[in-house]
Amino acid sequence: MSSIIDYGQSAGDHQTILLLVRHTGSQLSAKKFTKTWERVKKHTCVSVPGQSRSAWIKYKRFYPAENNEWGDFQAHRKALGLICVGECNSRAQFDELFNSYKKVKEEYAGSLYNSRLIVFGLNRDGTAIEISDGNCAQDGQVKTESEQTGTSICGEEDEKDASEGVGGSEEGMVSSTHSEDSGVTSDASPTESMLDQTPTLQETQKPAKSDENDGGQITFISTKSKRTSKKDVSNSKAETATTSSVKKKAASTSSNSISKDATGAEVAFYPSENDATDLDDKLREFITSIFYVLEGKRLDRSFERQDRMQLLCAPFEKKDYVGLDTDTKSFKKKCQGRLRKHLGDLCLQAGLPGEAILHYQTAMDILRPINDTLWVGGCIEGLCSASVIMTYPRNSSALPGLRRNLSLSTKRGSSMMNEAKLRTGSIKHSFSNGLDDLANSGEGKTALNPDDIIEKYREVLSHYSKFKHAGIIEMEASLKACRVLIVQSKYLQASDFLQNVIYINLRISDEDTINRYCTLSQLYCDIGFHRKAAFFKRIAAMQSVAPQNPKHNWAQCYALLLQALEGYNIALDQGPKIHDEQSGWPVLQARVLNELIFSARKMGNVAVAVRHTTFLLHLLQPYLSVTELREITSTLQQLSSRSEVVSQSLALDNGLILPPVALSNIPYVKSFKLMPLRPHLQPKKLDCSTEKVDTGPFIFTPLLLGQTDSQDNMNKVDFNLVAGDLCEVQLMVVNPMPDELNITQMVLLTEGVEMEGYPANPIIPAQSGPCLVKILGRPKSAGDLALNGYQTHVFGIKSTNKLRDLPALSMKELVVSVTPELPQIQVSTELPKAASFLSGQDSVYVVTSGAAVLYTGQSLECLVKVQNTGLQPLELLNVHVNCNSAEKDDLKEMFTWNHDNICSQLPLQPNGIMGFGLCLYGMGDFLSHTESQDNSEPRCVESLLRLDYSGGPGLQAGYCRRCAINFTVDIHPSVVFLSWESLPSHSCDHCYLMFDLQNVSGQELHLVYNTNQTLIFTPNQVRRYVR
Structure with a gap:
């Protein structure tokens, strides 16, 4: 089936009006169109003048015509408006641009109510922008008289006519070339529209009729309509020939300017996107015009007449009703029930969910007895959508630039209903516009309660599943039910509907398949099934490079795999520290990361592949086998040799930043110790002879004063280093790899005092015990030196390892004071x-x-x-x-x-x-x-x-x-005095001293006394000496 699934469908989309915004022509750049697109799509809710209701809008840039054919089955699938954006600088370029615009209109002519062409590059009156001689025009334009006065491209008569119409004052935005039935704007070229007769005000106010000449709003099975269409075709050819001959004459006499009569109100000119100051007002008026056409169709009751009753069909049903007897009672019931269901869709789009519920219930009562299963499912789905809209209303007041008009009274709605009755004749089953009836009965009583909504959605899926060609409608209904359950916080039931989406087998393109898996992933993430969300995101990535896919998109595969990492508990910015408790599933994580590395290599981004390979080895090294470790290290060395490995953060195209990855566990550091200088080289304070300063009495306080300082000093060592002297840091490391680890370079990381490093080149045996590694450095000046970690060069990767990131260490840094130079x-x-x-x-x-x-x-x-x-x-x-x-x-x-x-x-x-x-x-x-x-x-x-x-x-x-x-x-x-004695002398003032000396040295001694006298002692000999 060629229809494209809208995976963003929700129950609230049933009340939206679908508008297409297309890039037309080749002059407008993609950047300008995107800027205009962003401005247009802000108008998601527009309050209708004179009504208490708002028009909800859904914008699409691409919408296949096949999807538009489902508009009979569900009205919100029909594109009702078209906005084309282009740029031109001359009359010839405008004609080409207008023809492109007409082709787009013809593609969706069966459903469009109104359309607009926004043209940049011309003055507001359609004339070319003049540029003065030698200078470019200031501000990009030469303002015309109409631009200076701020008037629109429509003349005063158009403004007057629009202000008197049903839609109120529209300032010329409502096209003057609407057809009577469908409201589609004229397809005439600028010269052709000069010959067209502008419809009168009464024709503009008439509601759309569903007669034989209908422009194709709904599909009718009628032989009469076929004969009439052939007649219309012949008339159309004759009119085209006549118009073509006149067109050539008019083109020869036309001027370079494009007047208001030549373009009609469906074209808006602006010199540039910055000068489109009234674009927002014109967009709101354009949406209002579509709303009033839709309101006219809602009030039309001509389909209830037995002679005007026609059959609505789903696209795949048309062939089933060819040659079918249309005079049977069941056929008429089917026509009546389906038209009633369609009226309920129109009521939803018109902002009347309460009245829509009544129509859906009536349609179900009509269609159930005749077993119109598909349309009964459509009625139930409409009933569910209306109930969701009433139970969980959108907040239009929260949208910027929107206001709610409460000027519409109940009395006015009644008068509109009376006019509708007079136009359509006697109506057997009549409903008002909803205001009177709902005011009496209460909207809350007609809506389903939250539990019934889900049960009804299950019934809807059971009806849709009976039809092979309704798979798209069944899938979208499952997604809508899931989103309703997410709002109700019923996540397990939501997973059941998502499981149903998986089982629906459709022939869709590879792009649709990828979108399908991405939508499933997002919804599983919304209900908290993160691992399952990651699984489908990964399946989508693999689908983008599947063998049956002729165009492998490795960039898309890589982007989707990045999004899947979170579901597998992989955070690329989780930091270098590895926790003891593993979070996630290592086998799955290794597989996803390997696929991420492979896709990065296929993209040709070697630096990103190296970063992911390093992250894989850093994160999952304890959980990888010996073979896997050897393959990863070999791949890492090959990649690092092909490209210069940077240690800074890498910025991806999608804005994601890949932080640097450090192999902090290869080698695994168990201790980090700064060794003091040898004692005879340690600096000491010189002894100070100054007196001790009296600091006053000792005062005790229980307050923890200076606690911050003490915490800051926890990592400060209790010794000093000397500037110019070598210092040593000892590390106890373990090699967790199965092979010998050759560390090319290992140097200290410092802050504060400048330090000259002396790299170490250790070789650590495979799976060894703790090995001692010494790293030397020389501080160059005095001050505080902070040791923050070390840097290694392993497998071609430079790793910056901070002490705070090492799992075996509890310190943040080591701080040591460095004294000035000293001699040695x-x-x-x-x-x-x-x-x-x-x-x-x-x-x-x-x-x-x-x-x-x-x-x-x-x-x-x-x-x-x-x-x-x-x-x-x-x-x-x-x-x-x-x-x-x-x-x-x-x-x-x-x-x-x-x-x-x-x-x-x-x-x-x-x-x-x-x-x-x-x-x-x-x-x-x-x-x-x-x-x-x-x-x-x-x-x-x-x-x-x-x-x-x-x-x-x-x-x-x-x-x-x-x-x-x-x-x-x-x-x-040597000699000991054994005794001494004093002897009298001949003189009274003198005496003699007598000493007994003994040689206890064990050697012969010579005792010299009185300058030249000597006593010789043998070992242990005792001699007496008198003096």
Whole structure:
């Protein structure tokens, strides 16, 4: 069947008037037409002057003539008005444009009530736009006298005639060439219309008659009408020949201007679309004229006369009634019932759903006994539509630019009904225009309740399903019922009607099939069946590139697949973070994404294909098999090698933005740790000798003051870095891929202080455990450094991975303070290094060590070398001995150095070497204690020589570095005094001291006294010395 299904049909469309808007001619650009189309289709509801009703309009840019043939079965399917839009600049172009307009009118001549041609490019009086010499016309036009005064193209007489007509003041928009019956505008050319006689006012006011010369508004089965039509054809040919001869004479004497008499009121001229200031008013007047023609047909009762009764038919029924006896009672009943049903359709379009319900019920009572199943279904569907319109009315007051006229009274409606009775004679079954009867009975009582509406729709489908050629009507009825149920929030019942749409088998084009699946998808989405909606959207995508489709539309396939992603719980902008709980169905998601990638490749958009492939690997890596992972990585590497991969967002043709995708789970990072500098390289604050500032008394408050600051400092590390020094970040990573992972580049992402990165190139074994990866960097200046994440280059894809997006980490960033540059020194001594030493308070700062063996009282001097290995000069060097308070005095005598000697060698430039002497003295106790023998045993003394140094910008900022040398000194005893005694001398002011000395060193000793006297001690020998 060649008819096209309207998948947007709803119950409310039964009350609409169908208008066609066509692009005519070749001069008008598509952009200008679209702008005019958008302006025209805003007038969906127009209040009729002098009536309390409104005309609801439905616009279409394309409507096949086959669909128009169903207008007898359902009146809202008939195109009642035509608006053609074109552009021309001369008389010759206008003639061509007018001929195109006439051809469109002839195509729909059987149903049109009125038509208009909107022409851009000419002045309002039809003259060509003049352009001054050397300059273009200002504002695009030279205004004529009629344009300056704001008058329409019709003369004063037309305006007067229109104001006195049934439609009220229309300012010339109602055509003066309507036929008496159908209201179709004249098809005469501009020259022909000069010879036509304008109908009188009485003819314009007459209602349309359904006689033998009807222009084809409804289909009649009558032999009389056939004979009459042949006569009309012969008369028409004669008139055409006469008119043609006169036309040639008139054309030779015509001027370059197109006068009002030449064009008639059906053509409106505008210099440009911006100058069409009164277009909206003319459109409303045009719609009003169609409404009054429709109102006249509604009030016509001539069809009830037995001698005028004719049969309406659906398109596929016409052949069934050829040669049928028309004098039977059942045939007359069928004619009467179908005409009554048609009258109900007209009442709906005229804004009287209550009266339409009465007509539908009467028609059902007439048609049921004669088993006219199809039309009974049409009556029930009309009854349902009228009930829906009354139960769920549209809000015309909410539409912009529309107002409701309540000037029509009940009395006036009665007078119109009386006039109709006088015109049509005695009517056995008469109905008013609905205002009186409905006011008495109440519209709410005649309408079906919501539950009955759905049951009636089921009955409608059962009637339509009996006819093979009524599949289109059955499908549209199912869609209407579904939309009603959506309004009623009965979603499960709505799914039943959608299931019926699926089972209807029709021979339709591939484009219609795609529209069918897209409509099903949208309706399933409206009722909350998102997965099923995605399924039909995907079926529509596959249909656009099906093998039987001669024209594969990969762009459409790609667009439809994008729309289907939401139903499968796939969000392209969901961010790089992968949640532990999977949302959706991984198998279906992988299949849809693979189809999306394939369609992008077929379109030739490699960058988009790479982005989707990366997203697939990022989202579904845990759920893919080993084979699938290898295929995806191979495809990704091939695509990335063919095109430059960008890490920015990609904008599609439909306006959708594809955000960048980071492979944050390849490799999978389990920990991210910034390592502090080694202790002897960490910056320290210089000791400040200033007095402590009194901050006042301590005050406690339960208020959480400064909570924001504490939260901001949660990710701040408790150590500092130094500008110009290397820092290290350690990552524990896991390779989830089945093959070895070669990371081409891995570098840190930072903010704040500028940092020089040193990329790492790790190779992680396949499906390995945690592996350590180190990434180095060097901050270039002082300040706060924020580590936000890292960047990798895997499979040809650059991934920017933020810490906040890594599932195993809970931190947003790491913030560390960077101090200004400081010098760096290397310290060494002449002493041999100690094999081991005890750890103490500052032992972490030890960079070297020295060991020495001394006897009690022995001294040893060693040289300490200091080399500046940094880039800053060494300007400050403080030497301290670390010891506890008990040994402080002894160690001060044990370790001595010349501070002035150190200061004299500063500043020490980079790569410079300096040295200072350190004297070691063996401290010990020379007295022998009888109760203890400790003084006769060797002892070990350990001490740290701490060096605090600074220089350059770091010294100015108050920072220094600290290193230490560990000294291990073994002190052995040498000589002990066992006893002493005082002896009298010859003089009273002198005495002799007698000492008993013992050599406890185990070695032979030479004791020098009195400058040149020596005592020799053998091991453990005791000698007495008198002094």
